[in-house]
Amino acid sequence: MSTPSYLIPSRAAKRTHYDQESIYSILDEALFCTISYSVENRPFSIPTSFVRYEDKIYIHGSVGSHFIREIEKGIPVCITVMLTDALVVAKSAFSHSVNYRSVILFAQAEKIEDISLKSDAFKWLTEKIVPGSWDYLRPMTQKEVRKTTALAFSLDEASAKIRTGMPNDEEEDKQLPIWSGLIPLETNRAKPVADPSSQTIPLPEHLSGL
């Protein structure tokens, strides 16, 4: 990915990555992003689900959503994604940190008008949330496709920031008898809970591994 010309100079430049593999792996693991935009120099942001497919990310929303109607105009947006891997516990509060993998990208929405691409985007979004589910579900109707807006964003101006490893305690702190290390953070999908309408319906194969 190219370096955006207006990318904020970072004090942690050593943590910044522009390679496709770093960026894609974070985007493919994270289920949610935060999209920010400005109206009259006032910032707004909203968390939403998204999916990467090839070199773009896709989001969806109701055609009536205020947020969708603002950003579908093609105004500049900033999208951030963060995965948190561990709390980094140092011997001093000052050296505490977080192991994270984040992506920031700057783009403008492209509204997907092509019905076939739009349907594909809904399929990609659904398959990301629940892999293997699209063909099992009641098919999406043309009316549902029309009621939903799909927007694509280029990854041309994306970068990743990644912190890994142990605390960076000050040299003079390293001998202190104070415990330091990592507290890993884990996010898991738990056992599915059936809706009252589904108590007697067998859990489909794509969910039974959970």
Added chain:
Amino acid sequence: MSTPSYLIPSRAAKRTHYDQESIYSILDEALFCTISYSVENRPFSIPTSFVRYEDKIYIHGSVGSHFIREIEKGIPVCITVMLTDALVVAKSAFSHSVNYRSVILFAQAEKIEDISLKSDAFKWLTEKIVPGSWDYLRPMTQKEVRKTTALAFSLDEASAKIRTGMPNDEEEDKQLPIWSGLIPLETNRAKPVADPSSQTIPLPEHLSGL
């Protein structure tokens, strides 16, 4: 909390809450927020840790951080926090949703100049990340306090959005033999992993319960 005059009209107004209890409980559970701001009508956003104390939230950052230096000017910011409780799996892709608890707030940074309040803010931040740890750590030095900026944000213009419960399938879909329900999402702190410098140091009591 009062309703911000410029709050975006929401299509999901029934999910919106302005009561202190809803807002505080989300802010106190979430470790990270995303802060958005605008420069020349171009949006920027950054994930960071935060803590609520009484009726404000506090963040910190290096005095040299570009992001901190922009928002400490007191420009409008939008801060979002999201906790995701479950994937809501419906019988149709269209009715899929997410059970989440989010907070959005609009504010301007107040830079904390009072050294005692600033030290308190670092204590609150540290205690939120690792409860019970502040008095165990090597004390923060005056130099470290000087090298770090603490910013406070009012919660006067905060609101929460919460979705709970099962999928809202269309009436005509409810009889379909397709499984629907929830996939709970769980975030856990795992067993601490010691830094090489701490292999022989006993895990302190505030961490041994993990």
